[in-house]
Amino acid sequence: KQEVTQIPAALSVPEGENLVLNCSFTDSAIYNLQWFRQDPGKGLTSLLLIQSSQREQTSGRLNASLDKSSGRSTLYIAASQPGDSATYLCAVGGGGSEKLVFGKGTKLTVNP
Amino acid sequence: GEEVAQTPKHLVRGEGQKAKLYCAPIKGHSYVFWYQQVLKNEFKFLISFQNENVFDETGMPKERFSAKCLPNSPCSLEIQATKLEDSAVYFCASSQFPGLAGANVLTFGAGSRLTVL
Numbered sequence: 618k619q620e621v622t623q624i625p626a627a628l629s630v631p632e633g634e635n636l637v638l639n640c641s642f643t644d645s646a647i648y649n650l651q652w653f654r655q656d657p658g659k660g661l662t663s664l665l666l667i668q669s670s671q672r673e674q675t676s677g678r679l680n681a682s683l684d685k686s687s688g689r690s691t692l693y694i695a696a697s698q699p700g701d702s703a704t705y706l707c708a709v710g711g712g713g714s715e716k717l718v719f720g721k722g723t724k725l726t727v728n729p
Numbered sequence: 730g731e732e733v734a735q736t737p738k739h740l741v742r743g744e745g746q747k748a749k750l751y752c753a754p755i756k757g758h759s760y761v762f763w764y765q766q767v768l769k770n771e772f773k774f775l776i777s778f779q780n781e782n783v784f785d786e787t788g789m790p791k792e793r794f795s796a797k798c799l800p801n802s803p804c805s806l807e808i809q810a811t812k813l814e815d816s817a818v819y820f821c822a823s824s825q826f827p828g829l830a831g832a833n834v835l836t837f838g839a840g841s842r843l844t845v846l
Contacts, residue, residue, distance in 0.1 A: 651834070660820060660839040706772070716762065716785060717835065719772035 619644045623720035638692040638723045640707030645685050648711035652692050655704045697727045733838035741844045742811050750841045751803040754823030767817040811845045818842045
């Protein structure tokens, strides 16, 4: 059974700092890995999707990496801004199922 | 439309009452997924559909939960005889293609918050 763990559970940083969020998964037989952002009381916004054959994806100040063999992914946020404050969720899909398995998320607070 | 529309946004039910939630997937998306979010960040898969057919229902509590996706109607998730532990935000997502391979990104709705008193 796939299990996804995100560390840390919460992170508070000053504005402008670069930061890394971590995600690990137990079963390396995945199709892809997605990073989502969830704002309080809102739905999920997909940030980056990495296919199992890829090692990283970039969008603006965000960079996500994937190391399938070690079961790890990182989300790198450059020059953080207060607007980046949200909960970031990692989810993996695959292993013969269409469903995503989510981590519990990292709550990020960027202080002005 | 280009968004997954979920209604109602909030629903309050007394324990034992029925609750019904609706989801209109993005036009052209054949796959619909329901997820339950409890305790803030615990996302649990419930069920998925390929058009009107159940694709995967391994996450559905068998006794009180049911779901449908009928042609020309929003998909629905119904809970009979709600319990306190059913209080959660229920998210619907849709995708265009089967499987999670390729560039098949799930698009999520804003969720329906169910409160059981």
